[in-house]
Amino acid sequence: MTLWEVFIRARRGLSHTHAGSVHADDAETALRNARDVYTRRQEGVSIWVVRASDIAASSPEEKDPFFAPAADKIYRYPTFYEVPEGAPHL
Amino acid sequence: MGEGLLDQVAEAEAELLAAADRRLSRGDDVQAWFDAVIEADQKVEPRDWMPDDYRKGLIRQIAQHAHSEIIGMQPEGNWISRAPTLKRKAILLAKVQDEAGHGLYLYAAAETLGITRAELVDALIEGRQKYSSIFNYPTLTWADVGAIGWLVDGAAIVNQVPLCRCSYGPYARAMIRICKEESFHQRQGYEILHTLSHGTPEQKAMAQDSVDRWWYPSLAMFGPPDTQSTHSAKSMGWKIKRHSNDELRQRFVDMCVPQAEVLGLTLPDPELRWNDERGHHDFTEPDYAELMRVVAGDGPCNAERMAHRRRAHDEGAWVREAAAEFAKKAATRKGEENR
Numbered sequence: 001m002t003l004w005e006v007f008i009r010a011r012r013g014l015s016h017t018h019a020g021s022v023h024a025d026d027a028e029t030a031l032r033n034a035r036d037v038y039t040r041r042q043e044g045v046s047i048w049v050v051r052a053s054d055i056a057a058s059s060p061e062e063k064d065p066f067f068a069p070a071a072d073k074i075y076r077y078p079t080f081y082e083v084p085e086g087a088p089h090l
Numbered sequence: 091m092g093e094g095l096l097d098q099v100a101e102a103e104a105e106l107l108a109a110a111d112r113r114l115s116r117g118d119d120v121q122a123w124f125d126a127v128i129e130a131d132q133k134v135e136p137r138d139w140m141p142d143d144y145r146k147g148l149i150r151q152i153a154q155h156a157h158s159e160i161i162g163m164q165p166e167g168n169w170i171s172r173a174p175t176l177k178r179k180a181i182l183l184a185k186v187q188d189e190a191g192h193g194l195y196l197y198a199a200a201e202t203l204g205i206t207r208a209e210l211v212d213a214l215i216e217g218r219q220k221y222s223s224i225f226n227y228p229t230l231t232w233a234d235v236g237a238i239g240w241l242v243d244g245a246a247i248v249n250q251v252p253l254c255r256c257s258y259g260p261y262a263r264a265m266i267r268i269c270k271e272e273s274f275h276q277r278q279g280y281e282i283l284h285t286l287s288h289g290t291p292e293q294k295a296m297a298q299d300s301v302d303r304w305w306y307p308s309l310a311m312f313g314p315p316d317t318q319s320t321h322s323a324k325s326m327g328w329k330i331k332r333h334s335n336d337e338l339r340q341r342f343v344d345m346c347v348p349q350a351e352v353l354g355l356t357l358p359d360p361e362l363r364w365n366d367e368r369g370h371h372d373f374t375e376p377d378y379a380e381l382m383r384v385v386a387g388d389g390p391c392n393a394e395r396m397a398h399r400r401r402a403h404d405e406g407a408w409v410r411e412a413a414a415e416f417a418k419k420a421a422t423r424k425g426e427e428n429r
Protein backbone atom coordinates (compact mmCIF):
# COMPACT_ATOMS: atom_id res chain seq x y z
CA MET A 1 0.00 0.00 0.00
CA THR A 2 1.14 3.55 -0.70
CA LEU A 3 2.21 5.98 1.99
CA TRP A 4 0.56 9.42 1.80
CA GLU A 5 1.57 12.53 3.67
CA VAL A 6 -1.37 14.52 5.02
CA PHE A 7 -1.62 18.32 5.11
CA ILE A 8 -4.52 20.05 6.84
CA ARG A 9 -5.86 23.57 6.71
CA ALA A 10 -7.07 24.02 10.26
CA ARG A 11 -9.19 27.05 9.56
CA ARG A 12 -10.00 29.29 6.65
CA GLY A 13 -7.24 31.81 6.17
CA LEU A 14 -4.44 29.54 7.44
CA SER A 15 -2.14 27.59 5.16
CA HIS A 16 -2.07 23.79 5.12
CA THR A 17 0.35 22.24 7.59
CA HIS A 18 1.69 18.75 7.84
CA ALA A 19 -0.37 16.57 10.17
CA GLY A 20 1.02 13.07 9.61
CA SER A 21 0.56 10.23 7.16
CA VAL A 22 -1.82 7.46 6.15
CA HIS A 23 -1.72 4.32 4.02
CA ALA A 24 -4.05 3.84 1.06
CA ASP A 25 -4.03 2.48 -2.48
CA ASP A 26 -5.48 5.55 -4.16
CA ALA A 27 -5.87 9.28 -3.54
CA GLU A 28 -9.56 9.15 -2.80
CA THR A 29 -9.16 6.52 -0.11
CA ALA A 30 -6.17 8.38 1.27
CA LEU A 31 -8.31 11.50 1.65
CA ARG A 32 -11.00 9.51 3.47
CA ASN A 33 -8.47 7.86 5.72
CA ALA A 34 -6.89 11.20 6.47
CA ARG A 35 -10.28 12.63 7.35
CA ASP A 36 -10.91 9.74 9.72
CA VAL A 37 -7.46 9.81 11.31
CA TYR A 38 -6.76 13.52 11.58
CA THR A 39 -10.04 15.46 11.58
CA ARG A 40 -12.37 13.57 13.89
CA ARG A 41 -12.80 16.69 16.05
CA GLN A 42 -13.13 19.19 13.24
CA GLU A 43 -9.41 19.86 13.16
CA GLY A 44 -9.62 20.87 9.52
CA VAL A 45 -11.62 22.47 6.75
CA SER A 46 -9.44 21.20 3.90
CA ILE A 47 -7.09 18.26 3.41
CA TRP A 48 -4.28 17.61 0.94
CA VAL A 49 -2.74 14.18 0.53
CA VAL A 50 0.54 13.77 -1.31
CA ARG A 51 2.29 10.51 -2.19
CA ALA A 52 5.25 10.37 0.21
CA SER A 53 7.46 9.19 -2.66
CA ASP A 54 6.59 12.39 -4.55
CA ILE A 55 8.05 14.60 -1.86
CA ALA A 56 11.64 15.66 -2.37
CA ALA A 57 13.18 16.67 0.94
CA SER A 58 16.49 18.08 2.08
CA SER A 59 18.31 15.62 4.32
CA PRO A 60 19.23 16.38 7.93
CA GLU A 61 22.93 15.57 7.36
CA GLU A 62 23.30 18.40 4.90
CA LYS A 63 21.59 20.84 7.24
CA ASP A 64 24.61 23.05 7.80
CA PRO A 65 25.99 23.56 4.30
CA PHE A 66 22.48 23.59 2.78
CA PHE A 67 21.23 26.48 4.89
CA ALA A 68 24.60 28.15 5.37
CA PRO A 69 24.14 30.86 2.72
CA ALA A 70 21.52 32.54 4.94
CA ALA A 71 23.57 32.48 8.12
CA ASP A 72 25.97 35.38 7.63
CA LYS A 73 23.67 37.89 5.93
CA ILE A 74 22.62 40.02 8.83
CA TYR A 75 21.86 42.89 6.45
CA ARG A 76 18.67 41.06 5.46
CA TYR A 77 17.16 42.16 8.78
CA PRO A 78 15.81 45.65 9.48
CA THR A 79 17.68 45.78 12.79
CA PHE A 80 20.97 45.99 10.85
CA TYR A 81 20.18 49.60 9.90
CA GLU A 82 20.58 52.58 12.14
CA VAL A 83 17.49 54.75 12.16
CA PRO A 84 18.47 58.34 12.89
CA GLU A 85 16.89 59.90 15.92
CA GLY A 86 13.48 61.43 15.32
CA ALA A 87 12.66 59.65 12.06
CA PRO A 88 9.15 58.23 12.56
CA HIS A 89 7.32 55.33 10.85
CA LEU A 90 10.43 53.58 9.57
CA MET B 91 0.23 54.99 10.51
CA GLY B 92 1.28 55.61 14.07
CA GLU B 93 3.18 52.41 14.66
CA GLY B 94 5.88 50.61 12.75
CA LEU B 95 5.41 48.45 9.70
CA LEU B 96 6.07 45.15 11.41
CA ASP B 97 3.49 45.92 14.12
CA GLN B 98 0.86 46.52 11.48
CA VAL B 99 1.69 43.28 9.72
CA ALA B 100 1.53 41.40 13.02
CA GLU B 101 -1.84 43.01 13.67
CA ALA B 102 -3.14 41.86 10.28
CA GLU B 103 -1.90 38.36 11.00
CA ALA B 104 -3.59 38.34 14.41
CA GLU B 105 -6.84 39.51 12.82
CA LEU B 106 -6.61 36.75 10.26
CA LEU B 107 -6.30 34.19 13.08
CA ALA B 108 -9.14 35.72 15.07
CA ALA B 109 -11.45 35.79 12.05
CA ALA B 110 -10.59 32.17 11.29
CA ASP B 111 -12.25 31.19 14.58
CA ARG B 112 -15.59 32.78 13.72
CA ARG B 113 -18.22 30.18 12.92
CA LEU B 114 -20.29 30.67 9.81
CA SER B 115 -23.59 28.96 9.20
CA ARG B 116 -23.36 27.36 5.81
CA GLY B 117 -26.31 27.98 3.51
CA ASP B 118 -26.96 26.04 0.32
CA ASP B 119 -26.48 29.01 -1.93
CA VAL B 120 -22.81 29.37 -2.97
CA GLN B 121 -23.12 33.12 -3.45
CA ALA B 122 -24.60 33.54 0.04
CA TRP B 123 -21.76 31.49 1.49
CA PHE B 124 -19.16 33.56 -0.36
CA ASP B 125 -20.79 36.77 0.87
CA ALA B 126 -20.83 35.43 4.43
CA VAL B 127 -17.11 34.61 4.30
CA ILE B 128 -16.30 38.13 3.11
CA GLU B 129 -18.66 39.67 5.66
CA ALA B 130 -16.97 37.78 8.52
CA ASP B 131 -13.51 38.95 7.35
CA GLN B 132 -12.54 35.37 6.67
CA LYS B 133 -10.48 34.24 3.70
CA VAL B 134 -11.68 32.82 0.41
CA GLU B 135 -9.52 29.79 -0.44
CA PRO B 136 -8.57 28.40 -3.89
CA ARG B 137 -11.18 25.66 -4.16
CA ASP B 138 -14.08 27.77 -2.86
CA TRP B 139 -16.76 28.96 -5.23
CA MET B 140 -16.17 32.61 -6.14
CA PRO B 141 -17.78 35.05 -8.58
CA ASP B 142 -16.12 35.11 -11.99
CA ASP B 143 -15.27 38.80 -11.71
CA TYR B 144 -13.66 38.24 -8.32
CA ARG B 145 -11.38 35.59 -9.83
CA LYS B 146 -10.59 37.63 -12.93
CA GLY B 147 -10.00 40.83 -10.99
CA LEU B 148 -7.66 39.05 -8.59
CA ILE B 149 -5.68 37.42 -11.39
CA ARG B 150 -5.28 40.82 -13.02
CA GLN B 151 -4.20 42.51 -9.80
CA ILE B 152 -1.87 39.79 -8.49
CA ALA B 153 -0.28 39.33 -11.92
CA GLN B 154 0.35 43.05 -12.26
CA HIS B 155 1.82 43.05 -8.78
CA ALA B 156 4.08 40.07 -9.60
CA HIS B 157 5.26 41.65 -12.87
CA SER B 158 6.11 44.84 -10.95
CA GLU B 159 8.37 42.94 -8.55
CA ILE B 160 10.15 41.27 -11.48
CA ILE B 161 10.56 44.38 -13.66
CA GLY B 162 11.37 46.32 -10.48
CA MET B 163 14.70 44.50 -10.24
CA GLN B 164 16.01 46.35 -13.30
CA PRO B 165 16.39 49.97 -12.13
CA GLU B 166 18.28 48.92 -9.00
CA GLY B 167 20.08 46.05 -10.68
CA ASN B 168 21.64 48.77 -12.82
CA TRP B 169 23.74 49.83 -9.80
CA ILE B 170 24.84 46.49 -8.33
CA SER B 171 28.17 46.44 -10.15
CA ARG B 172 28.80 50.12 -9.30
CA ALA B 173 27.80 50.16 -5.62
CA PRO B 174 30.25 52.39 -3.71
CA THR B 175 31.34 49.76 -1.16
CA LEU B 176 31.24 46.00 -0.76
CA LYS B 177 28.77 46.41 2.10
CA ARG B 178 26.36 48.44 -0.04
CA LYS B 179 26.77 45.94 -2.84
CA ALA B 180 25.88 42.99 -0.60
CA ILE B 181 22.85 44.88 0.70
CA LEU B 182 21.65 45.84 -2.77
CA LEU B 183 22.10 42.28 -4.01
CA ALA B 184 20.06 41.01 -1.06
CA LYS B 185 17.31 43.52 -1.78
CA VAL B 186 17.08 42.78 -5.49
CA GLN B 187 17.08 39.07 -4.66
CA ASP B 188 14.14 39.68 -2.29
CA GLU B 189 12.21 41.37 -5.11
CA ALA B 190 12.69 38.29 -7.29
CA GLY B 191 11.32 36.24 -4.40
CA HIS B 192 8.32 38.56 -4.07
CA GLY B 193 7.57 38.09 -7.75
CA LEU B 194 7.65 34.32 -7.28
CA TYR B 195 5.38 34.32 -4.19
CA LEU B 196 2.87 36.38 -6.16
CA TYR B 197 3.01 34.28 -9.33
CA ALA B 198 2.37 31.26 -7.10
CA ALA B 199 -0.63 33.00 -5.51
CA ALA B 200 -2.02 33.86 -8.96
CA GLU B 201 -1.58 30.25 -10.08
CA THR B 202 -4.00 29.09 -7.36
CA LEU B 203 -6.70 30.94 -9.32
CA GLY B 204 -6.33 28.66 -12.32
CA ILE B 205 -3.82 30.41 -14.57
CA THR B 206 -0.37 29.01 -15.36
CA ARG B 207 3.02 30.62 -14.84
CA ALA B 208 3.74 30.39 -18.57
CA GLU B 209 0.53 32.27 -19.40
CA LEU B 210 1.46 35.02 -16.94
CA VAL B 211 5.00 35.36 -18.26
CA ASP B 212 3.68 35.51 -21.83
CA ALA B 213 1.12 38.17 -20.90
CA LEU B 214 3.91 40.35 -19.52
CA ILE B 215 6.28 39.76 -22.40
CA GLU B 216 3.58 40.39 -25.00
CA GLY B 217 2.51 43.55 -23.19
CA ARG B 218 -1.03 42.31 -22.43
CA GLN B 219 -0.57 42.82 -18.69
CA LYS B 220 0.97 45.86 -17.01
CA TYR B 221 3.48 46.51 -14.27
CA SER B 222 3.85 49.55 -12.03
CA SER B 223 4.66 52.71 -13.98
CA ILE B 224 7.35 53.70 -11.45
CA PHE B 225 9.84 51.26 -12.93
CA ASN B 226 9.82 53.10 -16.24
CA TYR B 227 11.96 55.87 -14.76
CA PRO B 228 15.77 55.70 -15.02
CA THR B 229 18.27 55.38 -12.14
CA LEU B 230 20.79 58.08 -13.02
CA THR B 231 22.91 58.22 -9.85
CA TRP B 232 23.78 56.10 -6.83
CA ALA B 233 21.46 58.30 -4.75
CA ASP B 234 18.56 56.90 -6.80
CA VAL B 235 19.10 53.57 -5.07
CA GLY B 236 18.49 55.42 -1.81
CA ALA B 237 15.45 57.29 -3.12
CA ILE B 238 13.94 54.08 -4.48
CA GLY B 239 14.33 52.32 -1.13
CA TRP B 240 12.91 55.22 0.82
CA LEU B 241 10.16 56.48 -1.51
CA VAL B 242 9.32 53.65 -3.91
CA ASP B 243 9.51 50.82 -1.38
CA GLY B 244 7.92 53.20 1.14
CA ALA B 245 4.95 53.80 -1.16
CA ALA B 246 4.76 50.10 -1.98
CA ILE B 247 4.60 49.30 1.74
CA VAL B 248 1.76 51.78 2.30
CA ASN B 249 -0.09 50.04 -0.54
CA GLN B 250 0.79 46.54 0.60
CA VAL B 251 0.16 46.58 4.33
CA PRO B 252 -3.64 46.80 3.82
CA LEU B 253 -3.36 43.92 1.33
CA CYS B 254 -2.27 41.69 4.24
CA ARG B 255 -5.99 41.85 5.10
CA CYS B 256 -7.21 41.04 1.58
CA SER B 257 -10.05 38.52 1.37
CA TYR B 258 -8.21 36.02 -0.83
CA GLY B 259 -6.19 33.69 1.42
CA PRO B 260 -3.14 32.95 -0.77
CA TYR B 261 -2.73 36.65 -1.66
CA ALA B 262 -3.09 37.79 1.96
CA ARG B 263 -0.55 35.23 3.16
CA ALA B 264 1.91 36.18 0.40
CA MET B 265 1.54 39.84 1.37
CA ILE B 266 2.23 39.13 5.05
CA ARG B 267 5.42 37.38 4.06
CA ILE B 268 6.43 40.12 1.64
CA CYS B 269 5.77 42.97 4.07
CA LYS B 270 7.93 41.34 6.71
CA GLU B 271 10.78 41.28 4.21
CA GLU B 272 10.13 44.81 2.94
CA SER B 273 11.02 46.41 6.23
CA PHE B 274 14.74 46.35 5.48
CA HIS B 275 14.27 47.70 1.96
CA GLN B 276 12.95 51.04 3.09
CA ARG B 277 15.52 51.39 5.87
CA GLN B 278 18.54 50.68 3.67
CA GLY B 279 17.35 53.34 1.21
CA TYR B 280 16.79 55.82 3.99
CA GLU B 281 20.25 55.08 5.36
CA ILE B 282 21.86 55.70 1.94
CA LEU B 283 20.15 59.11 1.64
CA HIS B 284 20.97 60.00 5.25
CA THR B 285 24.64 59.19 4.66
CA LEU B 286 24.74 61.22 1.43
CA SER B 287 22.93 64.21 2.85
CA HIS B 288 25.39 64.31 5.77
CA GLY B 289 28.38 63.95 3.45
CA THR B 290 30.03 66.45 1.11
CA PRO B 291 27.96 69.24 -0.49
CA GLU B 292 28.14 67.33 -3.78
CA GLN B 293 26.78 64.20 -2.12
CA LYS B 294 24.00 66.14 -0.50
CA ALA B 295 23.11 67.76 -3.83
CA MET B 296 23.02 64.32 -5.43
CA ALA B 297 20.62 63.09 -2.76
CA GLN B 298 18.39 66.15 -3.19
CA ASP B 299 18.34 65.82 -6.97
CA SER B 300 17.29 62.22 -6.68
CA VAL B 301 14.45 63.00 -4.24
CA ASP B 302 13.35 65.78 -6.60
CA ARG B 303 13.06 63.30 -9.46
CA TRP B 304 11.42 60.41 -7.55
CA TRP B 305 8.88 62.30 -5.43
CA TYR B 306 6.07 62.77 -7.96
CA PRO B 307 6.43 59.40 -9.70
CA SER B 308 6.20 57.84 -6.21
CA LEU B 309 2.99 59.76 -5.48
CA ALA B 310 1.63 58.48 -8.79
CA MET B 311 2.20 54.88 -7.62
CA PHE B 312 -1.11 55.06 -5.77
CA GLY B 313 -2.93 55.30 -9.08
CA PRO B 314 -5.40 57.79 -10.49
CA PRO B 315 -7.42 60.00 -8.11
CA ASP B 316 -10.56 58.43 -6.60
CA THR B 317 -12.79 60.39 -8.96
CA GLN B 318 -11.23 58.55 -11.93
CA SER B 319 -10.49 55.14 -10.44
CA THR B 320 -12.35 52.44 -12.35
CA HIS B 321 -11.83 49.23 -10.37
CA SER B 322 -12.19 50.57 -6.86
CA ALA B 323 -15.83 50.17 -5.75
CA LYS B 324 -16.14 46.48 -6.54
CA SER B 325 -12.70 45.77 -5.11
CA MET B 326 -13.67 47.46 -1.85
CA GLY B 327 -16.91 45.48 -1.59
CA TRP B 328 -14.96 42.26 -1.94
CA LYS B 329 -12.39 43.46 0.59
CA ILE B 330 -9.56 43.06 -1.90
CA LYS B 331 -8.89 46.77 -1.59
CA ARG B 332 -9.36 48.38 1.80
CA HIS B 333 -8.57 52.06 1.23
CA SER B 334 -8.98 54.42 -1.69
CA ASN B 335 -6.02 55.61 -3.79
CA ASP B 336 -6.26 59.13 -2.39
CA GLU B 337 -6.43 57.92 1.21
CA LEU B 338 -3.23 55.91 0.79
CA ARG B 339 -1.48 58.73 -1.06
CA GLN B 340 -2.30 61.09 1.82
CA ARG B 341 -1.01 58.55 4.34
CA PHE B 342 2.24 58.31 2.40
CA VAL B 343 2.73 62.10 2.25
CA ASP B 344 2.07 62.45 5.99
CA MET B 345 4.62 59.73 6.65
CA CYS B 346 7.33 61.20 4.41
CA VAL B 347 7.28 64.81 5.62
CA PRO B 348 8.88 64.22 9.04
CA GLN B 349 11.24 61.62 7.55
CA ALA B 350 12.47 64.16 4.98
CA GLU B 351 13.11 66.65 7.76
CA VAL B 352 15.38 64.22 9.57
CA LEU B 353 17.20 63.58 6.30
CA GLY B 354 17.75 67.30 5.89
CA LEU B 355 16.26 67.12 2.38
CA THR B 356 13.26 68.96 0.98
CA LEU B 357 10.34 67.47 -0.87
CA PRO B 358 9.96 69.32 -4.19
CA ASP B 359 6.53 70.82 -3.50
CA PRO B 360 6.12 74.51 -2.60
CA GLU B 361 2.46 73.87 -1.66
CA LEU B 362 3.35 71.20 0.88
CA ARG B 363 2.17 72.29 4.33
CA TRP B 364 0.32 71.04 7.38
CA ASN B 365 -3.41 71.68 7.34
CA ASP B 366 -4.64 71.87 10.92
CA GLU B 367 -8.30 71.61 9.95
CA ARG B 368 -7.86 68.41 7.97
CA GLY B 369 -5.21 66.98 10.26
CA HIS B 370 -3.15 66.18 7.16
CA HIS B 371 -0.61 67.79 4.88
CA ASP B 372 -1.83 69.63 1.81
CA PHE B 373 0.25 68.78 -1.23
CA THR B 374 0.43 69.08 -5.01
CA GLU B 375 -1.02 66.10 -6.83
CA PRO B 376 1.23 64.26 -9.28
CA ASP B 377 0.67 64.84 -12.98
CA TYR B 378 -1.94 62.17 -13.77
CA ALA B 379 -1.71 62.82 -17.49
CA GLU B 380 1.95 61.83 -17.27
CA LEU B 381 0.99 58.73 -15.27
CA MET B 382 -1.45 57.71 -18.02
CA ARG B 383 1.19 58.28 -20.70
CA VAL B 384 3.72 56.13 -18.85
CA VAL B 385 1.15 53.39 -18.19
CA ALA B 386 0.25 53.44 -21.89
CA GLY B 387 3.91 52.75 -22.73
CA ASP B 388 5.38 56.16 -23.31
CA GLY B 389 7.65 56.56 -20.28
CA PRO B 390 11.41 57.17 -20.39
CA CYS B 391 12.31 53.48 -20.02
CA ASN B 392 9.27 51.38 -21.05
CA ALA B 393 10.88 50.05 -24.21
CA GLU B 394 14.18 49.32 -22.46
CA ARG B 395 12.52 47.45 -19.55
CA MET B 396 10.46 45.28 -21.88
CA ALA B 397 13.37 44.61 -24.21
CA HIS B 398 15.54 43.58 -21.26
CA ARG B 399 12.85 41.28 -19.86
CA ARG B 400 12.34 39.65 -23.28
CA ARG B 401 16.06 39.23 -23.79
CA ALA B 402 16.46 37.63 -20.35
CA HIS B 403 13.58 35.27 -21.13
CA ASP B 404 14.99 34.30 -24.53
CA GLU B 405 18.51 33.90 -23.23
CA GLY B 406 17.16 31.60 -20.49
CA ALA B 407 15.49 29.30 -23.03
CA TRP B 408 18.44 26.90 -23.15
CA VAL B 409 18.37 26.57 -19.35
CA ARG B 410 14.69 25.58 -19.39
CA GLU B 411 15.33 23.11 -22.21
CA ALA B 412 18.38 21.63 -20.49
CA ALA B 413 16.46 21.25 -17.22
CA ALA B 414 13.60 19.44 -18.97
CA GLU B 415 16.05 17.20 -20.81
CA PHE B 416 17.94 16.42 -17.60
CA ALA B 417 14.70 15.53 -15.79
CA LYS B 418 13.72 13.22 -18.65
CA LYS B 419 17.08 11.45 -18.58
CA ALA B 420 17.05 11.12 -14.80
CA ALA B 421 13.58 9.56 -14.98
CA THR B 422 14.66 7.02 -17.60
CA ARG B 423 17.76 6.16 -15.61
CA LYS B 424 15.66 5.67 -12.47
CA GLY B 425 13.24 3.49 -14.45
CA GLU B 426 16.13 1.29 -15.64
CA GLU B 427 17.51 0.93 -12.12
CA ASN B 428 14.12 -0.11 -10.77
CA ARG B 429 13.70 -2.80 -13.39
Ligand SMILES: [Fe+2]
Pocket residue numbers: 159188189192268272
Ligand atom coordinates in the same frame (compact mmCIF):
# COMPACT_ATOMS: atom_id res chain seq x y z
FE1 LIG C 1 8.98 43.76 -3.16
Ligand SMILES: [Fe+2]
Pocket residue numbers: 189243272275
Ligand atom coordinates in the same frame (compact mmCIF):
# COMPACT_ATOMS: atom_id res chain seq x y z
FE1 LIG D 1 11.02 46.04 -1.81
